[in-house]
Amino acid sequence: MNFQAVKAIYFFEMARFFRTLLQSFVSPVISTSLYFVVFGTAIGSRIQEVEGISYGAFIVPGLIMLSVMTQATSNGSFGIYFPKFIGTIYELLSAPISYFEIILGYVGAAATKALFIGLVILATAAIFVDLKILHPVAMILFLVLTCISFSLLGFILGIWARNFEQLQLVPLLVVTPLVFLGGSFYSVSMLPPIWQTISLFNKLVGTFFR
Amino acid sequence: MLLEVNELRKTYATGFExxxxxxxxxxxxxxLALLGPNGAGKTSLISTICGITNPSSGSVFIDGYDISKNFRDARKLVGLVPQDITLEPFEKVANTINFSRGLFGKKKDDALTEKILTKLALWDKRDSRLMELSGGMKRRVLIAKALIHEPRLLFLDEPTASVDVELRQSMWNVVADLKKDGVTIILTTHYIEEAEAIADRVGIINKGELLLVEEKTSLMQKFGQKILNIELQKRLNQLPKEFSQxxxxxxxxxxxxxYIYDTKQKKTGxxxxxxxxxxxxxxxxxxxxxQSSLEEIFVNLVKEKAE
Incomplete structure (x- = not known):
């Protein structure tokens, strides 16, 4: 196992993330705040409680997952697509590293970035609503596994994509709509029965650790 | 022997051999200088040896290590400077070099980084972003990236393509220094003068076939034609009949x-x-x-094989 190479890829990718730290940090904070203003205050004031908890607190897991899933997919795909696009992929292919080690480096970095954003959103949400985490270990484990799974999906997309348009295709046209329709900002039980059944085909339903 | 390539074939998905x-x-x-026109197969050969593309058949051994079965041991010995300038524009020089060393399983070595960057006149640019460098500097960064893990076999794929004369000369000096350090170098070029200036042996490749590999001097002797220039005391209006050959x-x-004559002939005339x-x-x-140049030899040989 070439741990040094995995480390090199991981930190090289993380350096890219830290170069745009302001964007990485400020962007989720602002968008989360906006969601709370729009959904929490404007709409939430008309919905008292969902499944026994305040609407503001109810949307927090959905908000976190929306960002984590889209960010993990985007980061996972961009990490491997960019070297392909600019040609630096030759270095990876000619270095003494296995495909598994390459995946470990890139997916590890993409998942870390998504996890960081998820935690930033959680911290921002705590400013707006009274949060109570009943199962913190299970929550962290679920969050980490989600980050890894969607980073892996992104990695596959990055290998498959031939241009930037294709790279954005799945996060924008598949992941985001499925998260929205999967009950991120509402409970599926609030839907008419026929839509509840249709929603069950959306595999992202029930992935919001509520 | 450091590199052994046996019956290597590469056919792309399009069917192109x-x-x-x-x-x-x-x-x-x-x-070793590999000479050949565009599309001759030079880059395909290097890419296949380095692991960038998979061979369709054949085998490659680097210092006895099979590039497929013992890819880690084989690749550790190899450095590659690609033909195109491919660098992360926002990354800093020193970081990108250390990244390359890391990929080869080696920890950062600041003394070595300084040594290589100084040799390539890049030390004062170590904290510059790659997008801020000139074309020639970027090419030198690529060389530094290929050298930072101390390879024993270095591939230079058209290292002096589109660089000015001064930089070309400095590249040749770098190559000469590497040779002194015992590094084996395979370079591809279509600048014949480059092969003539720095290579020990010359291989001529065309349409996916290695037409020959010869010692540079013997190649020039073997295929060399000579031109005899005779300056006359008085102007001649026309060539006398007895010389009308x-x-x-x-x-x-x-x-x-x-008078053009063939040095291979017993009677030169x-x-x-x-x-x-x-x-x-x-x-x-x-x-x-x-003496005819390698360029003339090359053109004649490619033409001969085509016929």
Missing amino acids: ALKGISLKVNKGEI ENVKLSDDGLTLT ITKLLSNLSNSGINLRDIQTD
Whole structure:
């Protein structure tokens, strides 16, 4: 196992993330705040409680997952697509590293970035609503596994994509709509029965650790 | 022997046969120049040896290690400078070099980084972003990235393509220094003068086939034609009849006769030519000979094989 190479890829990718730290940090904070203003205050004031908890607190897991899933997919795909696009992929292919080690480096970095954003959103949400985490270990484990799974999906997309348009295709046209329709900002039980059944085909339903 | 390539073939998905059974042996410490026109298969050969593309058939051994079965041991010995300038624009010089070393399983070595960057005149640019560098500097960064893990076999894929004369000379100096350090170098080029200046052996590749690999000097002797330039005392209006053979030509100003002869032939015809000149009462001012360049040899060889 070439741990040094995995480390090199991981930190090289993380350096890219830290170069745009302001964007990485400020962007989720602002968008989360906006969601709370729009959904929490404007709409939430008309919905008292969902499944026994305040609407503001109810949307927090959905908000976190929306960002984590889209960010993990985007980061996972961009990490491997960019070297392909600019040609630096030759270095990876000619270095003494296995495909598994390459995946470990890139997916590890993409998942870390998504996890960081998820935690930033959680911290921002705590400013707006009274949060109570009943199962913190299970929550962290679920969050980490989600980050890894969607980073892996992104990695596959990055290998498959031939241009930037294709790279954005799945996060924008598949992941985001499925998260929205999967009950991120509402409970599926609030839907008419026929839509509840249709929603069950959306595999992202029930992935919001509520 | 450091590199052994046996019957290497590469056919792309489109059906294009880039390598048609290439066999090649390269000794430790030598510089081999692979010459060939665009699309000859030079980059395909390098890419296949380095692991960037998979061979369709054949085998490659680097210092005895099979590039498929022992890819880690084999690749550790190899450095590659690609043809195109491919660098992360926002990354800093020192970081990108350390990243390359890390990929080869080695920890950062600041002393070595300084040594290599200084040698390539990049030390003062170590904290510059790659997008801020000139084309020549970027090419040197690529060389630094290939050298930072201390390879024993270095591939330079057209290292001096589109660089100015001064930089080309400095690249050749770097190559000469590496050779002194015992690094084996394989470079591809279509600048014949490059091969002539720095290579020990020359391989000529065309349409996926290695037409020959020869010692540079013996290649030039083997295929070399010589040109005999005879300057005359007095202007000739036309070529006398006795010289009307196809190899003798009179210059437009009527003051120089040129005679092209093959050094491989037993009889070069020089004696006969000079005695004819003497018999015709033509007085000579000076005589000089020119060796044909590798470029002429290359063009002739490719043409010959095509026929």
